[in-house]
Amino acid sequence: MIRRLAVAVLALTLAVLVPAAPAAAHNRLTSSVPAEGARLDAVPTEIVLEFAEALNPTYTQLIVTDAAKTRVAVSAPEVDGARARITVTGTPGDNVYTVAYRVVSKDGHPVQGSYAFTVGAGAPAAAPTTAAAAAPPATTGSAPTGPTALIAIAIAIAAVVVAGGAVAFWLSRRRRPAV
Ligand SMILES: [Cu+2]
Known part of the structure; x- marks a missing residue:
């Protein structure tokens, strides 16, 4: 009985966690200009990303940052089918640039990712005193699992507590002499 209950609790915990x-397959980046890892002599005037599925203009976000995580001024994305285009409006110089995107799949699930390309000599040497402290935590490229995972863990813990209570109740009933 206890073993069966333990197996049930384990199965429930795994199912939740x-x-x-x-x-189905989600939307994904298929190609871009500049390409991932490209080395350019100058900052491109426009950046074009091609995806596997048609984009929803309302939910298509593209941002460009340099190696110090400073945003580069770009236009709002211009969406044409599965293609999104932005114009670089600022005049940044040599650096390593990261293009981060967030789009939705046909089933409504968000997809995000990023890639980098290099212009000229790459990132300028960072000032040693403030660079480490000023760098914000990297958030690009990871799946949005934070709050969802916490809720799942909380539910799993609650399930274990409830199951534990049931076992304790069952044991206490069992030890009591039969009436
Ligand atoms: Cu999906």
Whole structure:
């Protein structure tokens, strides 16, 4: 009985903790100009990203940052089918630039990622005293699992507590002499 209950609790915990696999293929970046890892002599005037699925202009976000995580001035994305284009409006110089995107798939699930390209000699040497403190935490490229994972863990803990209570109740009933 206890063993069966333990197996049931374990199964429930796993079911809650293991995130559901995506039902279908999600949107993804298929190509870009400049390409990932490209080395350019000058900052491009426009950046074009091509995706596997048509984009929803309302939910298409592109940002460009330099190695110090400073945003580069760009236009709002211009969406044409599966293609998104932004114009670089600022006049940044040599650096390593990261293009971060956030789009939605046809099923409504968000997809985000990023890639980098280098202009000229790359990132200028950072000032040693403030660079470490000023750098914000990197957030690009990771799946949005933070709050969801916490909620799942809380539910799993609650399930274990409830199951534990049931076992304790069952044991206390069992020890009591039969009436
Ligand atoms: Cu999905």
